Amino acid sequence: MSKRRSDWESRPQARIRKWYREGFLALDNEIIDHLTRTTPQPPYTEDRLVAQQEEMASRQHERTLALERLDQHNVLAWARTRGRKAISRFYVVLALALSALMIFFLLETVALMPRFGDPATPGANIVSERYITKGLEETGAVNIVAGMILDYRAFDTLGESTVLFIAASAVLILLRIDRNKDGSPVQELIAAESDDRHYEPRNDRILQGSAMILTPIILLYGIYIILNGHLSPGGGFSGGAIISAGLILYLSAFGFEKAGRFFTNKTFTWVSFFSLMFYALAKAYSFYCGANGIPSGIPLGTPGAILSSGLIMPLNIAVGMVVACTMYIFYALFRKGGL
Amino acid sequence: MWQLLYENLEQTVAVILFGIGFSILLLQRNLIRKIIGLNIMDTAIYLFLASMGYIHGQKAPIVVDGITSTVAYINPVPAGLVLTGIVVSVSFTGIMLALTIRLYRRYHTLDIDEIALLARGEDA
């Protein structure tokens, strides 16, 4: 009989009927009940009672002391607040006036700027003309912006990747929680780990299901954007950011243990190091050749083909790897101070 | 002046956004709000720069059909500069947020005035 009953209860109609009868609050009540259920207390003994009474008394005493202190503090604070309030109000007015004044002066300047969309704007000078008319021929990149930032101004982009790497190192210094020498976690790390999933279930079905479908698509899209950086909008930065978004989705769905199978601190160090090193060496070679007038010997290929435009595609890949690793490690460090 | 400002609407809005971001930076005491304000100032500058490169009726700088003449494409220089700027802005946002977390761990507040008070109390 009891088996039949439990079978019946596990059937969907029964659950729906139960839900209907008890209203929306049934589930909430269940959760609240689960959360507030206390562990049964051990039976009271004599000394336990005495200790409890003593504790209560000391707490009372502390509380009165704290209240007295608060009273004194309040009296003092009241004397201070009036002046402070006036000052803070004055500060607010002053700050707003400063911002308004700044907007006003800048608007005056904007009114004197060249008209929006004017072909004769001084910004469209000989530099941009050179990039547009000679860009395809000299760099082989169909996307003129990619040709510009990775060929003409590649030094700039190397500095930018270095800024990213330094930022990741700074965050590493600020938020890293190290393990003990024998690999066992320190107290702080245990606290961070338990804190990490305090408000969420350990395995979320919906999140995991959607991550299973979405992660490969996002990664593929990011790789497409990186590889097509010289042919279409995009490039190393946007593609790297998209790949890292996919990795972050995987990490938040499946947790650090599964993500740690393919991404560790070592991965970050070596991938960033080799990408930056490759970038620096490749650009040093091409700068050396360019400065001395030696033909670099790197074929530019036919514009529009996937394997074209010389060094731009490998450089895009290097930048994309640096960006993806950096963003991913930002997230991991923010979550729990390490991978 | 209003006519001129309306014609340069992008730049006008960029300037106003810059002012709003600046006032957020001055007025909000919450550190995270301050960081968002700084990001708004950033994007205002980018909008200003990108609108300087736009030319009416011309297309994005991606070569189509082998046409390479300046009357076909907009100015690519601001786009490259802004691209650099966006990535630098995300890295400094990361550093500032990391500093915020460290400050919170130590003082258990995000209010900049309280942090200053507590830090002064620690020194004394």
Next chain:
Amino acid sequence: MTFIRVALLGMLVVCALAVSMTRNLLTSLIVYMAYSLIMAVIWMFLESPDLAITEAAVGAGITSVLLFVTLKKIHAIKGDSEHEQAPK
């Protein structure tokens, strides 16, 4: 076309104001995310698809995720306005 342009720019200003006006930190973060997405659309209007794609991935994606994780770390994500009040 002009109408869309004006409307998008107006929404930018409204979002920027809303970031400073809202009481709740989480709300202002979500408004900032919307701000970034509007910015991406404006960049499509300004004929800079490179910037649009980067802003959508970096501004609305990574920066917002980092801000959310920070909020979670400081336990402000439940909407308690404990961190919003003026100092006593």
